[in-house]
Amino acid sequence: MNRTLEHILPRVQKPARYTGGEYNAVVKDRDQVDTRVALCFPDTYEIGMSNLGVRILYGVMNEMKGVWCERVFAPWGDMEEEMRREGIPLYGLESGDSIADFDIIGFSLGYEMAYTNVLNMLDLAGLPLRSADRDEFAPLIIAGGTCAFNAEPLAPFIDIFSLGEGEDVTVELIELYRKAREECWTKEELLVAAAQIPGLYVPSLYEVEYNEDGTVKSITPTKGAPATVTKRIVQDLNRSYFPTKTIVPSTEIVHDxxxxxxxxxxxxxxxxxxxxxxxxxxxxxxxxxxxxxxxxxxxxxxxxxxxxxxxxxxxxxxxxxxxxxxxxxxxxxxxxxxxxxxxxxxxxxxxxxxxxxxxxxxxxxxxxxxxxxxxxxxxxxxxxxxxxxxxxxxxxxxxxxxxxxxxxxxxxxxxxxxxxxxxxxxxxxxxxxxxxxxxxxxxxxxxxxxxxxxxxxxxxxxxxxxxxxxxxxxxxxxxxxxxxxxxxxxxxDPETSVLEAVLARGDRRLADLLETVWRKGAKFDTWDEYFNYDRWMEAFAECGIDPAFYANRVRDKDELLPWSTTSVxxxxxxxxxxxxxxxxxxxxxxxxxxxxxxxxxxxxxxxxxxxxx
Incomplete structure (x- = not known):
């Protein structure tokens, strides 16, 4: 363990959240690994370790030769404060290495109110928030989960969204990444190729126009991207991976x-x-x-x-x-x-x-x-x-x-x-x-x-x-x-549900709202200890966005919905x-x-x- 980390852990709540070393955790020899993946859950260790999907993807990737997947969870406020003060970047639990040095960073998106934590984790890793500002080939930022079926509010921050069940498509994406790295592709070439894999939605390849009333006018795919991206499913669950050798947490979790x-x-x-x-x-x-x-x-x-x-x-x-x-x-x-x-x-x-x-x-x-x-x-x-x-x-x-x-x-x-x-x-x-x-x-x-x-x-x-x-x-x-x-x-309480309705059916213009409210201090918005409704209302006002437009408006049958490019x-x-x-x-x-x-x-x-x- 990093000596600085050892120094700060006695000063935070539940230090076992941040140490790794659990029974059945996967630790690989760095010299035998060519691709490293950070599997990020934008909430606490206790919530993320209770997610079966995270455990499945962790096992799928670690069964791949030469691939090492590590877990990353959002640090609670006390730990984040210590990390920022000591200059400790967000790290993988298995190695303690900064995830900014990994090849792929993937987020699991299960609920909209975790979006501010996604931004906070990118910032803790020392990475630019917006995909357009990340010119380097790596790390590639991807996201999946139920919320990816309307990817638009997070679209400017994420390189690739994986729709549906990830057991198969994740392997295909990693293999494409390896090929692109070996052949010295540009990041844009990688994204264009990724868009051809069924189930992968690359938001930067779609141009969105709006009507004067604020509704979506058109969504135009570019560079050969498909007009609609349909989710992936596992065809035969009997043959699919299941983590029977699961990690045993070193502290109590929600579903232990x-x-x-x-x-x-x-x-x-x-x-x-x-x-x-x-x-x-x-x-x-x-x-x-x-x-x-x-x-x-x-x-x-x-x-x-x-x-x-x-x-x-x-x-x-x-x-x-x-x-x-x-x-x-x-x-x-x-x-x-x-x-x-x-x-x-x-x-x-x-x-x-x-x-x-x-x-x-x-x-x-x-x-x-x-x-x-x-x-x-x-x-x-x-x-x-x-x-x-x-x-x-x-x-x-x-x-x-x-x-x-x-x-x-x-x-x-x-x-x-x-x-x-x-x-x-x-x-x-x-x-x-x-x-x-x-x-x-x-x-x-x-x-x-x-x-x-x-x-x-x-x-x-x-x-x-x-x-x-x-x-x-x-x-x-x-x-x-x-x-x-x-x-x-x-x-x-109604406040988080109002915001959930805004984010659930939002479009790309909400990216400015998310960044604004995050810079005001928003994070852990599903937790009473951190949630501040007034902060969100201030961000709406600063961005000139009316939450009622997204939450309290009936859509017409013929209205083009922001999530029309994705299909379940x-x-x-x-x-x-x-x-x-x-x-x-x-x-x-x-x-x-x-x-x-x-x-x-x-x-x-x-x-x-x-x-x-």
Missing amino acids: RVMLEVFRGCIRGCRFCQAGYAYRPVRAKDPALLVQQGIESCKNSGYQEMTLSSLSTSDYRRLLDLCDGLQEWCDPNGVSLSLPSLRADNFSWNLMERLQHGRKTGLTFAPEAGTQRLRDVINKNVTEEDILNFCRTAFAGGWSTVKLYFMLGLPTETDEDVLGIADLAEKVYHTWREVTPNRSRGVKITVSTAFFVPKPHTAFQWEAQISREEYERRVKLLRDHMRGRSIAYHWH GVSSRFLWREREQAYRGVITPDCRKQCTGCGADKLYPGGVCDAEC
């Missing part, structure tokens, strides 16, 4: 357990859900392989807890077989098994019996809306009877803690829909009283509401977000009608049809019951989705 990915995608088609569209089509793993990977992961890490990971775990067809196979090993070895992301319409007594083997940590379900009318609008495809049966099964099985998640501000929402949340919570309470085997233990029902944010590549991407004032009125209305000591109500494989025509269905209150069946013609099947050779998932 084995995470076993069951399948990708979602059959449901909730109209607000970006992940549901972005990860289509559904692809599942074989349960025998999952059992093997789960056991190996526990043996290689020493973890005593395992969780199944997916967007909707109870939609996995062979879930009971998988649970039985895992518990055959988990039970005698003292490993608990948990199943998040359960659906109310398929939570059965048989499944509950499997969960009885683990700790009763509470069950979570997201009805999203309080009335059946609004659940049909958003295509949630669950009924009140489903929800109450879910709770009835859980309470009869001995559970006494249930969390229910909703959104406020969904399209067409009325006060009746808002009050329906309180009514549903009351019915859940009475269900507990009817079926619980032990009233003396009491029950805890937690109702949480988030502020709806319209997201790109969803059926609601054209919608307006309601105003902050209207959201706060609806929160008060619901709070005033939430009764009962056993029911707790929590709501998300779901057609815009399908999304608009889903929007129309929403306003008619018509549900769309899930993909197992009927192909909805979204277009995701075209991502498969031969155009056939995995109907067995």
Whole structure:
């Protein structure tokens, strides 16, 4: 470890965040490495190390001969202050070397409010923020993750965006980089060639013009770049890399357990859900392989807890077989098994019996809306009877803690829909009283509401977000009608959701906003300790940008959207049809019951989705 680093670590919180050296971390001989990659997560160590995607890409790249991938996380304020004072640049955890000397720096973008941390990390590395100001061949700055599907607010800062799942395309990009370096290409030649790789979006190769009203007039590809860049997917999850020899953190993290990915995608088609569209089509793993990977992961890490990971775990067809196979090993070895992301319409007594083997940590379900009318609008495809049966099964099985998640501000929402949340919570309470085997233990029902944010590549991407004032009125209305000591109500603050709506559907002009607010001190904007809404409002005013233009405006069907150059494989025509269905209150069946013609099947050779998932 650097001696200066040793000197400052005793002065910061949680120094284990910055030391590296964890069990199963990959350390390679520099002399045997020709390409170095910094895999950056723009949040704290505890958050980044809980991200399964980061662990997968870390393993994929380190399996490549001659490639060394290291992890980099955003230092907390106390550590950043010490680093700047001592002149320590941002470094890779495995080697301690400055990432400015690496070949490729890649950012994982999971949420918009981390954008200021991306800029801060580039600055901590001693690199110019803007791609146009980085003339050197290396380091190449790339980014991926769900937010890359609207890359425009960060476009001036990033050289290449990777769309979709990165296992295959990351390898292809690294090999292209090696070829370009060996043949002494210019950076521009590398970017032009990268644009020809499916799934790679090079923003500098697109010219954007705007109308007088501020909307996008045209997006013109140059130098042979494709008009639309479509995401990449892993065709066969059974053959894809999975990190069974995972890094064991040296300090507590958010999800400190084995995470076993069951399948990708979602059959449901909730109209607000970006992940549901972005990860289509559904692809599942074989349960025998999952059992093997789960056991190996526990043996290689020493973890005593395992969780199944997916967007909707109870939609996995062979879930009971998988649970039985895992518990055959988990039970005698003292490993608990948990199943998040359960659906109310398929939570059965048989499944509950499997969960009885683990700790009763509470069950979570997201009805999203309080009335059946609004659940049909958003295509949630669950009924009140489903929800109450879910709770009835859980309470009869001995559970006494249930969390229910909703959104406020969904399209067409009325006060009746808002009050329906309180009514549903009351019915859940009475269900507990009817079926619980032990009233003396009491029950805890937690109702949480988030502020709806319209997201790109969803059926609601054209919608307006309601105003902050209207959201706060609806929160008060619901709070005033939430009764009962056993029911707790929590709501998300509106300020970050307003900014999220701006950034989620923003264009390249927001780059000036991001740089301005960062220079004012913005960072860690998902953390209460650092977030300052007034600072953002000052930056909007200085840049002459109206946040309502991005957040609170309905888009016309024919408006050219800033993210029109990127595709999740779901057609815009399908999304608009889903929007129309929403306003008619018509549900769309899930993909197992009927192909909805979204277009995701075209991502498969031969155009056939995995109907067995």
